[in-house]
Amino acid sequence: MSDQHDDFPKTNISQVLIAILGGLLAPLLAIILVVKLFMGIDEAQVPDADPAIAMAKVEERIKPVAQVEVVAADAVKVALxxxxxxxxxxxxxxxxxxxxxxxxxxxxxxxxxxxxxxxxxxxxxxxxxxxxxxxxxxxxxxxxxxxxxxxxxxxxxxxxx
Ligand code: HEC
The missing domain is CATH 1.10.760.10 (Cytochrome c-like domain)
Structure with missing residues (x-):
């Protein structure tokens, strides 16, 4: 009876410690990696000094692909x-x-x-x-x-x- 009583808390504490380490460290590691990932993306972004240049770059990125072809086709047609x-x-x-x-x-x-x-x-x-x-x-x-x-x-x- 007393043996059982002494053993029980010992086992319980080491189990709790392992559970705390496993349960807290793993998500913590994941959070640190995600934060580092976002910070890495942020560092790669060099802000444009001139807002006009920034705007032009955005327009360059979002412009429709087909537009280039239409202009080219027109240029050929005008020449005839x-x-x-x-x-x-x-x-x-x-x-x-x-x-x-x-x-x-x-x-x-x-x-x-x-x-x-x-x-x-x-x-x-x-x-x-x-x-x-x-x-x-x-x-x-x-x-x-x-x-x-x-x-x-x-x-x-x-x-x-
Ligand atoms: C496959 C042969 C062919 C080709 C190619 C061709 N034509 Fe003709 N065209 C004819 C024939 C045949 C007539 C006579 C039709 C009739 O009056 O019966 C004619 C007549 C015309 C007429 C007179 C129409 C009228 O009201 O009297 C014009 C203008 C004309 N063609 C312009 C052109 C132009 C511009 C091109 C090039 C973009 C061209 N054709 C290519 C065969 C051709």
């Missing part, structure tokens, strides 16, 4: 003149007269067409007419590019567009 559009898209038929296309510089073939007016010619070139495919078959051409090619072709046949 009527002459260039003709060379790349219209020449195939309008240099040879294929399918009855009015040939470049052929005044007799162009004068009745020019008489319709620039707007009608551009509309026919954009929408297509009879054997003439819409936008010369290149859907990627803008209205402006088709119009400048029409102006180029009509002026080659003596129109004053």
């Amino acid at each position: 003149s009527g002459d260039q559009v003709y060379q790349q898209n219209c020449l195939a038929c309008h240099a040879s007269g294929a399918m009855g296309a009015p040939m470049l510089g052929d005044k007799a073939a162009w004068s009745p067409r020019i008489a319709q007016g620039k707007d009608t010619l551009v509309k026919h070139a954009i929408e297509g007419i009879r054997m003439m495919p819409a936008r010369g078959g290149n859907a990627a051409l803008s209205d402006e590019e088709v119009a400048s090619a029409v102006t180029y072709m009509a002026n080659e046949a003596g129109a004053g567009f």
